[in-house]
Structure formats: structure tokens, C-alpha cells
Amino acid sequence: MSYTVAIKSIEKVTHDVKKFTFEKPEGYSFTPGQATEASINKEGWEDEKRPFTFTSLNEDPDLEFIIKIYEDHDGVTNQIGKLEVGDEFIIDDPWGTIQYKGPGVYLAGGAGVTPFIAIFRDLHKKGELEGNTLIFSNKTAKDVILQEEFEEMLGDNFVSVLTDKDAEGHMFLDGFIDKDFLAEQIDNYDQPFYVCGPMKFNENMMKYLKELGAEPDSLVFEE
Missing domain, CATH: 3.40.50.80 (Nucleotide-binding domain of ferredoxin-NADP reductase (FNR) module)
Incomplete structure (x- = not known):
């Protein structure tokens, strides 16, 4: 299932990494370490899906992704780096095999x-x-x-x-x-x-x- 979610805030984390906060669909849930396939809701980019890990917690009111922006080629993250508040992602259901198995x-x-x-x-x-x-x-x-x-x-x-x-x-x-x-x-x-x-x-x-x-x-x- 796919969900369209709008950007609520954008913050710089390092010189080439940004934190994006999105609205969270009702009933959407995931476990720490999981990711989703996401694409930009703009013409020509809707089918360019890439995996991004949730850095927020399931109980948080919003979804958060911390994403490295590669500006040296015109790929998905370069386009993500140009997004503004109000722009949208299309995300799928959560997936992922990195889950907590105990202290390590x-x-x-x-x-x-x-x-x-x-x-x-x-x-x-x-x-x-x-x-x-x-x-x-x-x-x-x-x-x-x-x-x-x-x-x-x-x-x-x-x-x-x-x-x-x-x-x-x-x-x-x-x-x-x-x-x-x-x-x-x-x-x-x-x-x-x-x-x-x-x-x-x-x-x-x-x-x-x-x-x-x-x-x-x-x-x-x-x-």
C-alpha cells in the first residue's frame, strides 16, 4: 500500500545530510531499524523508489528520515535535497531485517x-x-x-x-x-x-x- 505524505520541516544535519520530518498516515506503524521504499511526488520521479530508514520512533507523531544528499549526479537524493516544506513523498509499507536482537x-x-x-x-x-x-x-x-x-x-x-x-x-x-x-x-x-x-x-x-x-x-x- 502507498501513502502520500507532506514535508513538515527540513533541517541540516551535516554539510551533505538533511533531516526531513513528514506527516504520519493514520495507523502507520513500524519497528526501530525498519525502512520504507519512498519516491518524490513530482512528475517523472514518482516511480524512482529508494529505501530510507525511519529515524523517528513509532510512537512519535511524525515520520523522520535522515538522508544523505548526493549533489554530484542528478539522482533521487539530489532531487530530495531541493525539496521544500509542503513537497511530498510517496511511501510504501515498512520492511527491513535489521531489528534489535539484544545488546551488541x-x-x-x-x-x-x-x-x-x-x-x-x-x-x-x-x-x-x-x-x-x-x-x-x-x-x-x-x-x-x-x-x-x-x-x-x-x-x-x-x-x-x-x-x-x-x-x-x-x-x-x-x-x-x-x-x-x-x-x-x-x-x-x-x-x-x-x-x-x-x-x-x-x-x-x-x-x-x-x-x-x-x-x-x-x-x-x-x-
Whole structure:
């Protein structure tokens, strides 16, 4: 089933990421970590559907999406970046395989962090965030989505990794997330691991985790 929803507000999150708040259809419900297929309700774009994860909670009065805008080519997100309050999305029913399976380690690459946002917000609201760690890889400090919120929610269990060798900042770890880095950061492989990022990132993280002793059944990712 499809729903047409209007934009209520737009906020800048980083230099290339925006937060969009939409009206919520009556009776529409989802669980933290789920996404929907969405398209722009404008001529020529209605059938260009893309998956976007809900960053709001089900009990919130509005729907929220945090979306990275790619301005370097005339694709869907470039068009989304030009939208204004009152413009509309067409969204489908919720779907998704990234759901909370208990305390664990979250490995996110760039905008791949979005399925984890609602999960963390939900656990934080319930007072059940203890035992969860986020290892978040970005190129530079200006690319880190919701850094302050993650620091507030997770404290020392928020690990920010910058891959740009020129990146500076005492709260950051320089370099790529590789097998040695994971071995340093993780001392328990008998827990869930949640992985989301670009395809190559996902493939590498799964490979490293399995080599380090994680059970395949404990890996949670978008299939």
C-alpha cells in the first residue's frame, strides 16, 4: 500500500545530510531499524523508489528520515535535497531485517548508521542502552552524523573512526576499520553484531567478524 505524505520541516544535519520530518498516515506503524521504499511526488520521479530508514520512533507523531544528499549526479537524493516544506513523498509499507536482537556491537559506515538511530533512541528512552557499542566509520569529522547525540546516549561506547589520514581530533581513531582494529576493540564474539554501510564495508566487516570467531547467526544486516 502507498501513502502520500507532506514535508513538515527540513533541517541540516551535516554539510551533505538533511533531516526531513513528514506527516504520519493514520495507523502507520513500524519497528526501530525498519525502512520504507519512498519516491518524490513530482512528475517523472514518482516511480524512482529508494529505501530510507525511519529515524523517528513509532510512537512519535511524525515520520523522520535522515538522508544523505548526493549533489554530484542528478539522482533521487539530489532531487530530495531541493525539496521544500509542503513537497511530498510517496511511501510504501515498512520492511527491513535489521531489528534489535539484544545488546551488541554496531558497525556503521557513513549513512549506513541510519537504521541504528531509531534502535538507539528507543533503547535510550527505555533505559536499556547498556551493553551496546557503536563503532562508526566516516571519512572526516564533518561527515559524522549525530555525533553529539551518539556521545550523549552511548558515552564511551561510541567509537568514532575517521579514515582520512589528515583528520584530527582527540576523540577519533585514525585509519580504516580492519581486522586488527576489531580485534583491539572487541573482546567478546558471543554477542550480536549489527552491520550497515556501503556493500564493500559490509562484506569486509562480515568477513573479519567471522574470522575472529563471531557466529554467522549472530550477524544482523540488511539482506
